Amino acid sequence: MATSATVEEQAKLVETSKRLAAFQAVKDYLLPEYTRIGIGSGSTVVYVVEAISELGSAVTSKMAFYPTGSQSEELIEAAGLNLQYISKLPAGQQLDVAFDGADEVDDDLNLIKGGGACLWQEKIVAASAKQFVCVADFRKLSTRLGMAWKKGIPIEVLPMAAPRVLGELQRMGSQNPRIRPGLPGKAGAIVTDNGMWIIDAPFPPLLLPKDIEAGSQTGNSTAGVWTVDALADALIKIPGVAEIGLFYGKNGLQLASGAQKPVAAYFGMADGTVEVRTPSS
Numbered sequence: 303m304a305t306s307a308t309v310e311e312q313a314k315l316v317e318t319s320k321r322l323a324a325f326q327a328v329k330d331y332l333l334p335e336y337t338r339i340g341i342g343s344g345s346t347v348v349y350v351v352e353a354i355s356e357l358g359s360a361v362t363s364k365m366a367f368y369p370t371g372s373q374s375e376e377l378i379e380a381a382g383l384n385l386q387y388i389s390k391l392p393a394g395q396q397l398d399v400a401f402d403g404a405d406e407v408d409d410d411l412n413l414i415k416g417g418g419a420c421l422w423q424e425k426i427v428a429a430s431a432k433q434f435v436c437v438a439d440f441r442k443l444s445t446r447l448g449m450a451w452k453k454g455i456p457i458e459v460l461p462m463a464a465p466r467v468l469g470e471l472q473r474m475g476s477q478n479p480r481i482r483p484g485l486p487g488k489a490g491a492i493v494t495d496n497g498m499w500i501i502d503a504p505f506p507p508l509l510l511p512k513d514i515e516a517g518s519q520t521g522n523s524t525a526g527v528w529t530v531d532a533l534a535d536a537l538i539k540i541p542g543v544a545e546i547g548l549f550y551g552k553n554g555l556q557l558a559s560g561a562q563k564p565v566a567a568y569f570g571m572a573d574g575t576v577e578v579r580t581p582s583s
């Protein structure tokens with residue numbers, strides 16, 4: 303009994319933390335004059351939509367909301383918000399802001415995403431926004447990707463290429479990469495909103511430039527030890543890989559468009575506070 307109460311309490315704490323982060327992020331980054339808002343996927347984003355709905359229709363009726371897949375599409379519709387599609391965003395134009403969750407966030411605001419299999423559309427929406435804001439609970443706060451999220455980097459692949467991609471990943475040092483299975487009771491692999499499969503590829507914790515500068519590591523691939531950028535650049539080049547769940551590259555603040563990294567990551571903490579991580583440079 304005591305154990306189950308603890309598990310329940312922990313689950314409640316996590317939900318409270320997600321909600322805190324989401325409400326603070328919306329308060330800080332959703333300005334009433336904004337008209338185009340990206341809405342990511344996952345359980346934390348549910349609270350983002352709740353926070354937005356609480357602003358009332360006088361504010362939200364002038365806004366259009368762009369989903370990152372079927373889950374967030376349903377969320378937007380259920381909240382009575384105006385649904386719009388990124389495919390309808392005129393060339394050269396941007397969303398004002400996009401909110402999304404993450405599976406892990408490192409010291410440099412690189413992200414692992416795709417735990418919910420929506421990474422491809424999530425990356426397109428994030429990169430289409432002037433500002434991408436990440437919302438998460440304390441479990442996602444990390445120093446190096448792969449330290450907290452042990453399931454591996456989600457990689458969206460063309461199904462016919464999956465066996466070959468698995469072989470490439472092993473060669474690159476991934477430990478036991480696996481095709482993600484479908485829901486319990488459903489045979490076969492999980493199929494994304496884009497008709498693709500997901501491979502989860504665990505790698506040893508990914509290094510940052512500061513690790514290389516410190517001289518203790520080389521960041522090369524020989525022992526499967528990679529920097530975030532080197533691994534991401536190599537993964538995306540594998541034939542059959544549609545998109546990868548590493549959101550990396552230049553800091554969001556430095557870019558007018560195309561950023562994959564957030565301008566800020568909000569973490570609801572276990573003590574009821576919200577920690578905000580922003581780019582250091």
Ligand SMILES: O=C(CO)[C@H](O)[C@H](O)COP(=O)(O)O
Binds near residue numbers: 414
């Ligand atoms: O990348 C994602 C889905 O593809 C999610 O944002 C990520 O898995 C976090 O989800 P949650 O908020 O439920 O922890």
